[in-house]
Amino acid sequence: MSFFTKFPEMERADLRDLKKGIDSSFKEFSRSWGESIEAFFDPLFYFLVKFEKLLLATPWPIIILIVAALSYLGSRSWKLSLGAAISFLLIGYLGMWNNTMSTVALISVATIICIAFGIPIGIAMSKSDRLQAIITPVLDIMQTIPIFVYLLPVVMLLGIGKVPGLIAVCVYAMPPIVRLTNLGLRLVDKEILEAADAFGSNYRQRLFRVQLPLALPNIFAGVNQTIMMALAMVVIASMIGVKGLGVPVLQSIQNQYLALGLMNGLAIVALAIIFDRVSQQYGKRLQRHREGGNDV
Amino acid sequence: MSEYKIEIKSLYKIFGPNDKSMVDLVANGLGKQDLLDHHKHVLGLRDVNIGISANSINVIMGLSGSGKSTLIRHINRLIEPTVGQIIVDGKDVLAMAKEQIRDFRRFGASMVFQKFGLMPHRTVLENGMYGLNIQGVASGEAEKRAKHWLNRVGLSGFEDRFPAQLSGGMQQRVGLARALATDADILLMDEAFSALDPLIRADMQGILLDLQNELHKTIVFITHDLDEALRIGDDIAILRDGELIQKGSPQSIVLKPADDYVADFTKDVNRARVLTLNTLSHATGSKEGLPLNSDLSIEQAMQAMIESDHNLVTVMKENKPIGQVSLSDMVGAIAKPKTTDSGASNAYR
Numbered sequence: 051m052s053f054f055t056k057f058p059e060m061e062r063a064d065l066r067d068l069k070k071g072i073d074s075s076f077k078e079f080s081r082s083w084g085e086s087i088e089a090f091f092d093p094l095f096y097f098l099v100k101f102e103k104l105l106l107a108t109p110w111p112i113i114i115l116i117v118a119a120l121s122y123l124g125s126r127s128w129k130l131s132l133g134a135a136i137s138f139l140l141i142g143y144l145g146m147w148n149n150t151m152s153t154v155a156l157i158s159v160a161t162i163i164c165i166a167f168g169i170p171i172g173i174a175m176s177k178s179d180r181l182q183a184i185i186t187p188v189l190d191i192m193q194t195i196p197i198f199v200y201l202l203p204v205v206m207l208l209g210i211g212k213v214p215g216l217i218a219v220c221v222y223a224m225p226p227i228v229r230l231t232n233l234g235l236r237l238v239d240k241e242i243l244e245a246a247d248a249f250g251s252n253y254r255q256r257l258f259r260v261q262l263p264l265a266l267p268n269i270f271a272g273v274n275q276t277i278m279m280a281l282a283m284v285v286i287a288s289m290i291g292v293k294g295l296g297v298p299v300l301q302s303i304q305n306q307y308l309a310l311g312l313m314n315g316l317a318i319v320a321l322a323i324i325f326d327r328v329s330q331q332y333g334k335r336l337q338r339h340r341e342g343g344n345d346v
Numbered sequence: 347m348s349e350y351k352i353e354i355k356s357l358y359k360i361f362g363p364n365d366k367s368m369v370d371l372v373a374n375g376l377g378k379q380d381l382l383d384h385h386k387h388v389l390g391l392r393d394v395n396i397g398i399s400a401n402s403i404n405v406i407m408g409l410s411g412s413g414k415s416t417l418i419r420h421i422n423r424l425i426e427p428t429v430g431q432i433i434v435d436g437k438d439v440l441a442m443a444k445e446q447i448r449d450f451r452r453f454g455a456s457m458v459f460q461k462f463g464l465m466p467h468r469t470v471l472e473n474g475m476y477g478l479n480i481q482g483v484a485s486g487e488a489e490k491r492a493k494h495w496l497n498r499v500g501l502s503g504f505e506d507r508f509p510a511q512l513s514g515g516m517q518q519r520v521g522l523a524r525a526l527a528t529d530a531d532i533l534l535m536d537e538a539f540s541a542l543d544p545l546i547r548a549d550m551q552g553i554l555l556d557l558q559n560e561l562h563k564t565i566v567f568i569t570h571d572l573d574e575a576l577r578i579g580d581d582i583a584i585l586r587d588g589e590l591i592q593k594g595s596p597q598s599i600v601l602k603p604a605d606d607y608v609a610d611f612t613k614d615v616n617r618a619r620v621l622t623l624n625t626l627s628h629a630t631g632s633k634e635g636l637p638l639n640s641d642l643s644i645e646q647a648m649q650a651m652i653e654s655d656h657n658l659v660t661v662m663k664e665n666k667p668i669g670q671v672s673l674s675d676m677v678g679a680i681a682k683p684k685t686t687d688s689g690a691s692n693a694y695r
Contacts, residue, residue, distance in 0.1 A: 245463030248422060249477045249528065250452030259479070263467045 080206050091213045094163075098212055102155035102293075106148060113151075114138050121324065125331035134328070137320040146295065146317050153284055153294035153321065160216055160280045164224045165273060172231025172269075173257070182232065189225040197222065197286050205290055215292030219283040226275035234268025235261050270333035274326060281322045295321075350433075351400035351564045352421060352532065357430030358394075359416055359588070362387030365428045378587050390416045391588040394430070398581075400531075401562040403554075405579035407569050413588035414568045415460075418536050421566060422455045423447055434532070452481050455532035456525035460540055462517045464509040464524075470496065471505035473520050477528035495523040499553060515546035519553070526557070535567045539574065551578050572611050576600070576620045584608055597625045601679075618645040618680045626679055627661040627669035635660045635670060644676050 060068075105113065114135050122131040141150050175182045201218055208214040238261050246260045262269070288296025295314045302311030360368045360381070368376075368387050378389040391413045398404045408414045419425040420432055423439055432439040434454065442450065456477060457463075464473050474492035475485075483491070496505060499519040509517050518538060525533055539547045555578060558565065569575050575582050576596045583593040584604075592604035600620050603609035624640040635658030638647050647659055657673040 241459060241461050241463050242465055244424060245457070245459055245465070246476075248424060248451060248457040248459075248463075248534075249480050249524075250448045250450070251480050252448060255480055259476075260465060264465070266467075 076203065076206065080203075084207050088208055088213075091208065091217075094159075094216065095211075095213045098155060098159050098216060101159060102152055105151040105155050110142055110147060117324075121328050124328035126335065127331060130324075130327055130331065134324045137324060141317050141320065144313055144317075146298075146314060149293065149295045149298065149314070150317055150321070152292075153281075153296070153318070156212075156216065156219065156284070156287065156292060156294055157277065157280050157321070157325075160219045160223060161273070161277050163216070163220050164227050164276045164280070167220075168224050168227035168272070168276070169231050169269065172228045172272075173235065175228065175232040176235035185228070189228060192221050193225045197283075201286075201290060210291035212292055215287035215290050218290065219280050219287055222283050223276045223280040226279065227269070227272035230268045230272030230275070231265065234265030234272075237268065238264045267333055267337050270329065270336060274329045274333065277325045277329065278322060281318055281325070284318055349399070350397035351435065352398040352566070353431075353433040354394055354396045354398075354417075354420070355431040355433065356393050356395060357391055357417075357420060357432065358428045359390035359413070359420065359425065359430075360387050360428045361390055369429055389588050391420075391427075394585075394588070394590050396583055396590060396593060398564065398566060400564045402580035403558060403565040403567055403578050405567045405569060405575040405582045406585060407572065407575045407582060408585035409570055411587075412585040414570075414585050415536055416588075417585065418534050418566055418568050421532070421534055422451050422457065452477070452528065454530055455534055456528045456530040457534040457536065458518070458521045458525045458538040460537035462509070462514075462521045462541075464517055464520055466509055468508075469505065470501060470507050470509065470512070470520050473509065474505075474523045474527055476524055481528065492523070492527050495527045496520070498526070498557065499523045513546075515542050515550065518542060518550060522550075522553070526561075531564055533563045533565045535565060537568050537570070540569065540571065547574070554578060572615055576615060584611070596620055597622065601625065616645075618648065618676075619643050621679055623647055623659060623661045623671055624663070626671045626675050628671075628675075629669040632670060633660050633667050634658055637662050637667070639663075640668060644680060647671070648673075648676060 059065075117138050118131045118135040121134040122128065125131070138150075141147060171185065175185050197218065200221060201214075204214045204217055208217070242260060242264065243256065246256045251259065284292075284294055285296040285299045288294060288300050295318050298307075298310050298314040299318075301307065302314070358369050358372065359365075360372065362368065362385070364385075365387060368381065368385060371385070372381060372389060372392055381387050381389050394413075394417060396406075406414050406417060416425055420427050420430075421434070421439065423432075423442075427440055430440065434450070439447070439450065465476065468476065471489065471492055474496050475488045478488035478491060479485075493502075493505065496502060496519075499522050501516065501519050501523065504512065504516065509520065512520070518541075521538070539550045542550060551574060554565075567575075567578065576599075579596055581593070582596055582599050584591045584599070584607075586607055592599060592608050594602075597620060599608065600612050600615055600617055603612050621644050622641050623638060623644070626644070627640065636651055636654055636656040637660045638650060640661045640663040642650075651657065651659065651673065659671045660667045661669050661671060
């Protein structure tokens with residue numbers, strides 16, 4: 051009867067050996083490969099540092115002008131542009147300028163990396179059902195696995211600092227762009243693709259002239275989600291030594307500094323809202339052909 | 347070289363995982379339903395042989411599920427056949443490599459779709475240019491040619507609109523202009539006008555006939571509408587359950603339906619409009635009666651006879667009398683033929 055009342059567990063010693071084995075072999079791996087892996091990510095580190103320095107070195111009025119101009123270019127809305135400028139002025143006035151620049155640098159680089167890898171992966175996924183079946187569970191893992199669980203091996207390999215932080219942000223933020231690129235491409239009307247084929251389009255022409263433009267609204271929703279998720283990771287990233295708005299938030303949690311946490315938290319929210327509204331408005335403008343209405 | 351522009355030879359299409367192994371069964375007479383019930387394969391086309399003459403409108407008609415859309419997609423190989431040959435200008439399309447097929451689609455045959463197949467993110471002009479972009483025509487030249495064809499189908503001034511801003515009829519004009527712009531000899535039209543309402547459809551048929559008078563393309567036109575087939579077709583082929591039932595001129599289809607299925611199709615047709623004096627004319631040597639041209643329809647001839655108070659026509663071809671038709675001949679031809687076996691003809695409804 052003991053079979054039914056007590057779960058048939060693995061022997062305790064065996065389990066311990068298994069865990070030890072995994073730990074020691076990963077340590078071994080990290081000792082022998084850590085440096086070359088770090089070297090591999092060096093260009094990324096270099097780029098991130100340069101970009102951050104550039105943002106910090108640029109006089110603040112110019113940054114605010116650039117923010118306002120980019121907001122306007124993206125959304126074609128004066129209100130949004132003005133709102134973005136005021137938010138940045140307020141952030142600066144409340145002493146959060148440098149941290150905000152660091153965070154903007156991190157989010158921008160993370161988003162670029164996610165787009166650069168996510169869209170091609172999404173395209174490949176849309177082409178093959180088998181690849182989709184393989185990648186989908188990987189994306190599920192990336193989104194649901196507790197962040198600290200993969201933070202640990204990353205830190206063991208690369209130490210603490212900007213690059214592991216960036217990797218952690220990318221792991222968490224990349225799934226939406228991959229998923230939505232794949233979905234968007236798969237949702238393109240079969241009739242339109244048939245028409246493209248019937249006129250002799252090759253794979254490239256079909257992809258770039260028909261499929262991607264028609265999937266753009268979905269892909270853009272993916273970019274938007276990726277930015278939002280990257281911002282959500284800012285505080286976590288600060289735990290492994292990434293500078294930015296996350297650091298004071300973390301401090302405020304440890305020391306019960308209510309006002310500090312609130313201000314920096316709201317600065318993250320302000321960034322999120324600006325990025326979100328601008329990218330959404332831009333995405334909407336890409337769809338102007340959908341505004342049908344028989345005005346003939 | 348054969349007399350046909352496109353020749354379809356013993357073409358079979360069976361949908362399913364083991365399609366090749368089903369061909370013998372189907373060739374030996376296994377029916378569509380049996381194939382589905384016992385072998386889980388769907389019969390698309392069975393031993394189709396059709397010759398399509400150059401410079402004419404060839405209509406392929408049948409009800410839904412008869413395989414007509416499948417058939418037209420074999421010509422530019424949007425669908426791979428199970429077995430068979432499709433010879434276009436002496437070359438077997440089904441033996442072509444990928445690049446050759448692409449070139450054939452770019453330069454040899456363009457297509458018009460039932461649901462238009464326009465690209466919603468491109469303007470009318472950009473849609474018209476699509477085939478030319480794919481051909482690699484320089485953009486200035488492509489724009490010029492696309493504008494020319496858009497103008498021909500009556501869409502000047504709409505170049506910068508998006509398809510969603512146009513009515514169905516106008517969208518299909520864009521589809522037609524896009525297909526014509528590539529300058530391909532062959533125009534494949536898959537139920538091109540079926541999604542349009544009747545007045546617009548008649549309008550589009552008129553546009554197509556006008557263009558064809560000048561362009562003399564080889565047009566393969568799919569439809570389920572016999573009136574449409576009779577109006578525009580130089581030649582009509584009728585498909586049922588993936589098999590070719592009858593092929594011939596509109597008049598021969600109406601006058602001599604091959605079986606009850608075709609007879610059922612044709613029984614409600616306005617025969618006075620389809621039949622011409624030519625088909626009824628019988629040589630008598632006499633030159634009495636109203637002289638009328640041989641390709642006038644009975645309807646037109648009767649009108650002329652009533653207006654001039656005649657009841658006999660002398661049929662003229664190239665200004666020479668070739669025979670006569672009396673009013674009672676005409677009435678006889680227009681009257682609905684008796685169905686030989688009404689039970690069988692009802693079975694097809």
